[in-house]
Amino acid sequence: MxxxxxxxxxxxxxxxxxxxxxxxxxxxxxxxxxxxxxxxxxxxxxxxxxxxxxxxxxxxxxxxxxxxxxxxxxxxxxxxxxxxxxxxxxxxxxxxxxxxxxxxxxxxxxxxxxxxxxxxxxxxxxxxxxxxxxxxxxxxxxxxxxxxxxxxxxxxxxxxxxxxxxxxxxxxxxxxxxxxxxxxxxxxxxxxxxxxxxxxxxxxxxxxxxxxxxxxxxxxxxxxxxxxxxxxxxxxxxxxxxxxxATVGKPGSHAIPKPFVSDNWENAQMISVQSMTRQGDWKELTPTTDTVARQLRNRFPYLLKSNQPGASIQFKIKGTMAGIYDVIGPGCGQYAVTVDGTPGALYPRFDSYATYYRSHYFFLPTLDEGTHTITLTVSPEPLDKAAILKNRNQTITDPRKYAENAVYASQLLIIGKLEK
Structure with a gap:
């Protein structure tokens, strides 16, 4: 063979x-x-x-x-x-x-x-x-x-x-x-x-x-x-x-040809939200004081949480892509996103698997070339968690576990440069 x-x-x-x-x-x-x-x-x-x-x-x-x-x-x-x-x-x-x-x-x-x-x-x-x-x-x-x-x-x-x-x-x-x-x-x-x-x-x-x-x-x-x-x-x-x-090739530097696709993500980077502009009540979580931070300590060196509707994180980038590395779980709600002052979609941080907390991420639609101001806001709009869980035949047995509508934030995901 x-x-x-x-x-x-x-x-x-x-x-x-x-x-x-x-x-x-x-x-x-x-x-x-x-x-x-x-x-x-x-x-x-x-x-x-x-x-x-x-x-x-x-x-x-x-x-x-x-x-x-x-x-x-x-x-x-x-x-x-x-x-x-x-x-x-x-x-x-x-x-x-x-x-x-x-x-x-x-x-x-x-x-x-x-x-x-x-x-x-x-x-x-x-x-x-x-x-x-x-x-x-x-x-x-x-x-x-x-x-x-x-x-x-x-x-x-x-x-x-x-x-x-x-x-x-x-x-x-x-x-x-x-x-x-x-x-x-x-x-x-x-x-x-x-x-x-x-x-x-x-x-x-x-x-x-x-x-x-x-x-x-x-x-x-x-x-x-x-x-x-x-x-x-x-x-x-x-x-x-x-x-x-093991018998193939000769040691040395690998040649780097022209890109296969010109808009590849070579310039992708992950940046902590620690220095981002915040409005409202946000808590810095640590493994010693918070169970979610403790469960995900191998994922997130820094983690924020807010359950206050209207609380926000804002940042400015010169680039074409932005997203966030965060958490999905039973006590999560959703983000409302605004780009350059224009309201965008809601991003639920709860899904049919959210009977436990896990790291997750989402991206905004591709941005036009240029500088953009992006605001992530804790949405006041609640999710129908029971209906979402029902998609996988899951039921809520402990309502207290699902009562919060919080969001978490750890790292920004961007292609471009963070602007002040």
Whole structure:
């Protein structure tokens, strides 16, 4: 069996114009080495400190999952190297948030290798948005250090299965392959053995393992794999691919070609709301004094909260995008947003999953080039939380838990410059 993802059959496979390169998928082709990971492997073979960043969503964040298992495998392969890793994964987030948080969560650690895993969480995004975010991630990494190696890894879940069983790439993977091909970045589809087992009738996507003793149960929920089944299959595919990729490429600085899309998000940044102009009653929360801040202390170094209708945060940017990294949860209400004095949409910070508090984010519609004043205001308009929860057959058993209509704020997400 050849473990080669999108094996080079004709020279046209190298070109972006070859649609077959991004539309068709053979289950025996699990990786494409492109320009390899030569700087990482050279450093690992020599020994000494080597740092790996795992950048993705909940599938990467999971304990005893493909992240920890692959790190253990690499340590066995390169015993002289002092391998350390950065867990830069946040559940429920895609490359659109990733490109904004990359600097603070990954680049500050100066990694030698960055695994990028967003295929599942980007599943519902438009290809144009994925292009902008993924290209922004690549260009930010190489803007800091052109010797840092990057590897795209693709996970999967049950909703992706129909396309994969039809030997087509899911939309998110196809878009990411466009960027990988443009920049010569290796990519590994870690889930093709899962598809082979499904085709053979040997796999159950979701359920309890004890209920299917004669089959491989991928995950309890069809997305987040069991450590000894789905994650193990991921690591087996990745380890086979890395053994082949280790022979590809020459160490040195990566070339940075012209952008794939001119309006990519290379200049995305995340800025604390601590210094923003505030009106009304806002409380600075700390893990020692507030349960939400304590639950999310690994997400937010600084967190504000207000439950006062009309309280606001205001900032001015010269740029084209703005958003906020904040919280969704049972005691949350919604933001009313004003841009340059014109009222915009309401942004509820409560959804059908909001039986607990979790980090979240939202973006405003794309702004015209120029300087804009943006105001985020605590809306007095209440949400029908019972109706929202009913969408997932959830009920409110403790009304006190849902009584507040507060909003939280931690980081601004902008493309452009913050103006005074």
């Amino acid at each position: 050849r473990f080669s993802f999108f094996v080079l059959i004709t020279i046209s496979v190298f070109t972006y114009s070859a649609q077959a390169q991004t539309d068709t998928l053979s289950e025996s082709r699990e990786f494409l080495g492109r320009e390899g990971l030569p700087n990482f492997f050279q450093k690992a073979q020599k020994g000494g400190p080597v740092s790996i960043a795992y950048f993705g969503g909940s599938i990467t964040e999971a304990g005893n999952g493909w992240r920890e298992q692959s790190l253990s495998w690499l340590q066995q392969q390169y015993p002289k190297a002092n391998l350390t890793h950065i867990n830069a994964a946040i559940g429920g987030t895609g490359s659109d948030l990733g490109v904004f948080r990359l600097k603070e969560h990954v680049l500050v650690h100066k990694p030698d290798l960055v695994f990028v895993e967003f295929a599942v969480n980007d599943g519902g995004q438009q290809p144009t948005k994925i292009h902008k975010a993924m290209e922004g991630i690549v260009r930010q990494i190489w803007r800091q250090n052109r010797r840092t190696d990057i590897c795209f890894v693709y996970t999967l879940n049950a909703p992706m299965a129909p396309a994969l069983l039809a030997r087509r790439m899911p939309n998110s993977v196809r878009a990411m392959e466009d960027i990988a091909n443009h920049y010569g970045i290796p990519s590994v589809h870690m889930g093709l053995e899962v598809i082979r087992l499904d085709r053979q009738g040997k796999l159950v996507w979701g359920g309890k393992k004890e209920d299917f003793p004669d089959k491989t149960v991928f995950a309890p929920d069809k997305t987040h794999p069991y450590s000894d089944t789905g994650h193990r299959l991921y690591v087996e595919a990745l380890s086979k691919a890395l053994q082949q990729i």
